[in-house]
Amino acid sequence: MQYSDGSKFYPDYMTNLVAKQSESLLNSLGYEAKVLPHPNEPSMKLMLNGNYLARIIEGCNAVSVIILFFSFVIAFSGKLKITLLYIFSGSVLIYVVNLFRIVILSLGLYHYPEKSEVLHTVIFPAIIYGMVFLLWIFWVNRFSKFNKKDG
Structure with a gap:
């Protein structure tokens, strides 16, 4: 809006x-x-x-990335309390990293304007999506009910 x-x-x-x-x-x-x-x-x-x-x-506000993160964790949910805690803490971490990503991007654009294309289209999306990917991997390997072994 x-x-x-x-x-x-x-x-x-x-x-x-x-x-x-x-x-x-x-x-x-x-x-x-x-x-x-x-x-x-x-x-x-x-x-x-x-x-x-x-x-x-x-x-740039990370809301869509947080929704993506949230959706994945719900899809591979574990125990309710741990799932909610992980969603909350992961969302806060994504939000904070996004703020620092914008700050670093701004400083990069200020000091190295000739690198603006690679900074904005490659490096900085890789930071936020790479972190979300690592959070997902940690979630699935550590807390997801899909990681539980029978027997």
């Missing part, structure tokens, strides 16, 4: 939250970061030291 006041667009709540938290992390690292609503689309413009670097869009 998107919101507009006629002069700028605002993305959904989670995308806005991720953008603001990324801004705070970048500022805590000594950079001058600012996120602003994009004037033409439902996204947030990320500015770093006065340079427009990127847009933070709905796909």
